[in-house]
Amino acid sequence: MITIGDWDVAGVSKDMDGAGGVEFDETLVRRVASGSAPAFEVLIRRHMRRTIALAQGISGNAGDADEIAQEAFMRVWQHAGRWDPDKGQFTTWLYRIVVNLCLDRRRRPQWLPMETAGDVADLREDAPAVIARKEHQRAVAKAMESIPARQRAAVSLFYFQELSGREAAEVMGIKPAAFEQLLFRARRAIKAELMARGVISADGVISDGVEP
Amino acid sequence: MTRETFLRLLDAYGADVTRWPDERQHEFLQNSSGLTPAVSVEVAAARRNAEEVDRVLNACAPLVAARRVDAVANRVLQQITEPIPFKKPWWAKLWRPEGAILAGLALGGLATLMLPPTPPTPPSVVQGSQGAQGSIDSLLLADMSPLER
Numbered sequence: 064m065i066t067i068g069d070w071d072v073a074g075v076s077k078d079m080d081g082a083g084g085v086e087f088d089e090t091l092v093r094r095v096a097s098g099s100a101p102a103f104e105v106l107i108r109r110h111m112r113r114t115i116a117l118a119q120g121i122s123g124n125a126g127d128a129d130e131i132a133q134e135a136f137m138r139v140w141q142h143a144g145r146w147d148p149d150k151g152q153f154t155t156w157l158y159r160i161v162v163n164l165c166l167d168r169r170r171r172p173q174w175l176p177m178e179t180a181g182d183v184a185d186l187r188e189d190a191p192a193v194i195a196r197k198e199h200q201r202a203v204a205k206a207m208e209s210i211p212a213r214q215r216a217a218v219s220l221f222y223f224q225e226l227s228g229r230e231a232a233e234v235m236g237i238k239p240a241a242f243e244q245l246l247f248r249a250r251r252a253i254k255a256e257l258m259a260r261g262v263i264s265a266d267g268v269i270s271d272g273v274e275p
Numbered sequence: 276m277t278r279e280t281f282l283r284l285l286d287a288y289g290a291d292v293t294r295w296p297d298e299r300q301h302e303f304l305q306n307s308s309g310l311t312p313a314v315s316v317e318v319a320a321a322r323r324n325a326e327e328v329d330r331v332l333n334a335c336a337p338l339v340a341a342r343r344v345d346a347v348a349n350r351v352l353q354q355i356t357e358p359i360p361f362k363k364p365w366w367a368k369l370w371r372p373e374g375a376i377l378a379g380l381a382l383g384g385l386a387t388l389m390l391p392p393t394p395p396t397p398p399s400v401v402q403g404s405q406g407a408q409g410s411i412d413s414l415l416l417a418d419m420s421p422l423e424r
Binding site for chain 2: 100103104107108111112115116119120125128129132133136137140196199200202203204218221222223227228229239243244246247250251253254257262263
């Protein structure tokens, strides 16, 4: 079995070809559509980390994110035959499922700082940097909690998943201009929260003394 | 590109111009002479501000531990390999003894309903006859004249 940590998620699906023993997403999804569990496992191992991260960015907590990622892949398994490669990449389809599942959850989000989600702290960091990072995470968590889910989705796709504006708009099923508007509003709200908490100042001078 | 447009793009996509949409990058590269930090203090502050927000956001991207990824992946794989519970059709219970009895009763009732109504039995002509054959003979003889007999 392939260790998930060894996978460069983005690289595998875009840079490799079938000749090297690594299959394209398109080939795998076609096999999944015909009921291949091994192909599905490769697909899961390749994309699960980013799927959970996206779900967590939007839903705001680890428990919901895990459930949403699980549900998203079950939908892939059940409806793989519906994916049309001519209409976009597999990841676009997968992320759209995740975003829709997140938006369908009407519950109030609890956007928790990352360290509470079971992430391992980097012990090599010195104490002031760790404290500053935690303060930033709390501030971002507070800001993310305060904005609408669609804006959280825009931030998650663009900043956390590092999709381009066009790709992110495609995932959300909106035009690039509408996506820009969502991102603009979200970032404004986040910036205001960061300023209010003193994480950044109005002129961009770092308030906590940590080097950029 | 106007200053307002530039500031708006900073507020949407951040300070890294390479992450802006292609057409916006092109527009910026074509006409950014008035937007350099050296020229405008406002632009310089906005850029620093945007860089800070970028840095904080990038540092706060959700990190997912490998064991957590494995756990969710394994749950999905377990879910798809579990046999789908077979849902018995409604008629399957008829195979059970009580079902068979029920079906028998139902069929019996149906057959009874489908039978033609029984005609009324004619009154007996000869009382105390000695069997069926005797009765018929008696009936035939009863309608004959003494000469025919």
